[in-house]
Amino acid sequence: MVLSDIPLPGAELRFDPHWLGPLEADALLAALHAQVPWEVHRIRLFGREVDSPRLSCWIGDPEARYRYSGTDFTPHPWPEALVPVRERLQDALGVSFNSVLTNLYRDGSDAMGWHSDAEPELGPEPVIASISLGATRRFALKHRNQPEQRLALDLPHGSLLVMSGATQRNYRHALPRTSRPMRPRINLTFRRILRG
Numbered sequence: 001m002v003l004s005d006i007p008l009p010g011a012e013l014r015f016d017p018h019w020l021g022p023l024e025a026d027a028l029l030a031a032l033h034a035q036v037p038w039e040v041h042r043i044r045l046f047g048r049e050v051d052s053p054r055l056s057c058w059i060g061d062p063e064a065r066y067r068y069s070g071t072d073f074t075p076h077p078w079p080e081a082l083v084p085v086r087e088r089l090q091d092a093l094g095v096s097f098n099s100v101l102t103n104l105y106r107d108g109s110d111a112m113g114w115h116s117d118a119e120p121e122l123g124p125e126p127v128i129a130s131i132s133l134g135a136t137r138r139f140a141l142k143h144r145n146q147p148e149q150r151l152a153l154d155l156p157h158g159s160l161l162v163m164s165g166a167t168q169r170n171y172r173h174a175l176p177r178t179s180r181p182m183r184p185r186i187n188l189t190f191r192r193i194l195r196g
């Protein structure tokens, strides 16, 4: 496992395209597909409540309650398949994570719009560890007020992207939809909720 820095002014990004081996990644994808109680979360869009264009599940320790897109989530318990993944991430990064937001993008029309993970309960400089499984999708970052500062990064099966430092304060990110045929993709964003 090799995490390399990705240079982007005002951000702190580390990336390993092969954090999980292909067989490990296959097994995790299959287990999560089966074990996670996938839900359609409601999000606020231009002042209206709509279904989000993906399936999601909020997982975490019991005290890790979280407000996301205007909704309060009580976490689901950790599925067995995620227990060793959390341990390995914590050992590798020296950070303890008490929750993970899982998203299932069923095909290329499932997506996530521009946002930053800057909720107050994550603290001022959160470490967010993002594992991708399944289809390779393009992840985009753009600076809040310097439009020339932007980055697009393909996130392959088994990859790990770590966002930390001022990344959430300075940048928004998104997972755009695509018209190309896409198999399903699962993304896991491990987080630490500071107050219970």
Ligand SMILES: O=C(O)CCC(=O)C(=O)O
Binding pocket: 101, 103, 112, 117, 130, 139, 155, 173, 174, 175, 187, 189
């Ligand atoms: O699916 C992705 O790669 C991004 C997910 C994300 O930004 C989030 O869960 O906050």
Ligand SMILES: [Fe+2]
Binding pocket: 115, 116, 117, 173, 189
């Ligand atoms: Fe995010």
